[in-house]
Amino acid sequence: MEIINFTRKQACRFLFRKQGFSGAYRFEGKQGIMEYIRQAGCIQFDPVDVCGKNAELVLQSRIKGFTKEMLTDLLYQDRVLVDYFDKNLSIIPVSDWPYFERFRKQHRQWERSHEVICGAQEQVKSYIASHGPVCSADLDMPDKVDWYWSHTRLSRAVLEHMYFTGDLAVHHKSGSIKYYDLIETCIPETILSEPDPYPDEHDHQTWRVLRRIGAVGLMWNRASDAWLNIDGLKSAERNAAFTRLIEEEMIRKVQVEGIKEELYILTEDVSLARQCKENTSLKKRCEFIAPLDNLLWDRKLIQALFGFDYKWEIYTPAEKRKYGHYVLPVIYGDHFIGRIEASADRKDQKLLVKNFWFESGVKRTKTMDAAIDAAISRFSVFNQCREIVMEKSYQNGEI
The missing domain is CATH 3.40.630 (Aminopeptidase)
Incomplete structure (x- = not known):
């Protein structure tokens, strides 16, 4: 199998072009947002807003004509994107919902204050069915329970638990306040009824590793924050995933001048890699x-x-x-x-x-x-x- 040989300059050029930072904008408008997120698998969400939230900052540097309203529409009007967990709290295509069933299953089986929280679920479902989307302040559940972030109100814990388990979805946000609704009002039944495409743990881990390589563009097989939130992915499991992806020709090896470790790209990016070996210049953009x-x-x-x-x-x-x-x-x-x-x-x-x-x-x-x-x-x-x-x-x- 062909090994791609890069100079450092060529590797940097490849990464910037893969990410859409070089030359004219590759992505434009709401369609461009979807194209990029499908390429990346997910973008991380963080609520801190100094000069835009992280997910918005990711998109403003790549999407021509991007506005914050575009992302809000795709999440809470068009509902082709959804807030959920991939690389920590993320935004993912709604079509990827079935791939994370194992995460929801784990939370159904265990949670801090599990018995108390589960006992309140039906009350919350009934309230939402009658009143529509709610935030924790809308529920009359003042009792405190032991929760992940702190000792907190039962109303907050039960809403977050039901969000983790897939019974609720974020319907919309008002500033930093999340309003939750029943999952079936936010995601089509055709998607909710789809089985987990990778019920086998190794198959799932391999898919996640492939997804993360594509998200970054160029990765090495070593411990990295790029693998965060892939449950059970220790060095042996990561090695097995890389071996399988190489054998199945899903990824290709890359040798970068001056870097000892081999790196890897998606096989579908080989053509782009070859282009980046040529000394072709594109219009320089400045982005934050x-x-x-x-x-x-x-x-x-x-x-x-x-x-x-x-x-x-x-x-x-x-x-x-x-x-x-x-x-x-x-x-x-x-x-x-x-x-x-x-x-x-x-x-x-x-x-x-x-x-x-x-x-x-x-x-x-x-x-x-x-x-x-x-x-x-x-x-x-x-x-x-x-x-x-x-x-x-x-x-x-x-x-």
Whole structure:
């Protein structure tokens, strides 16, 4: 079987093109959102909203004309996407619902405060059937129970339990508040009735590994955050999955100059890999990348390939942060060129650019600076801001 040989530059070019960061936008509008999420399998959701939530940030860097309303529509109006668990809390195509039946089965069998919570389920179902979607504040269940995140109200625990088990789905959100409805009102019966395509544990793990390789684009067979939330996937199981995927010619080996470990791509991406071996240049774009972006799921790999060391410092004590609370990587062309710290003041509709750090060795040009300006302008529109406030000016070389 052919082994793809890459220089580091070619490997970086491949990853950026696979992710839709190079040249003209590959993805556009709501259709483009669906095309990208089908390619990636899932995008991670995180509720923190400094300058857009993580899932929105993932899409704004790839989708031409993206607005936050597009994602909301696809989730809660069109219902072709659904909030559920894949790589931690994620957004997945609703058609993938049957693949995660084992997750729901686990929660039906066991949960903290299981007996008390299960005893309240029928009451919640009856209430929702009569009143429609609810949040925890709508239910008269003030008793406290031991739950995952803390000692919490029974109303919250039972709603989350029923969400985990697939009895409820997120119907819509009001800010950060989730409103739940009966699953059959949110997902078609034709999908709910489909059996688990991979009831065998090894088959399921192999499918998940393949899915994650496609989500990142280029992966190695080693411990990685890219495998998070694949139950039971230890080194032996991961090795078995890679062996099977190679034997079935679902993935191909890649050797990158200067990197000892073999890497792997999807077989369907071999044609793209060959194109990236040619020294063909595309129009350079500047984009701001989400902290939990699919490209960054294995940060050690990104450091090995790009020489870019990124840590999301949101949970780092302020006095120990190197950069800032919510800092996004900045790409230009086929390179990581820096980091930006920005926040949206939605009351006054201002985008505050608090800081911008260029990577060591970056050679700035007028074209690069113009691309950064354009990216900041797009980012302001994405955050529905009318004004951009530069607290520090990278144009003056102060950053």
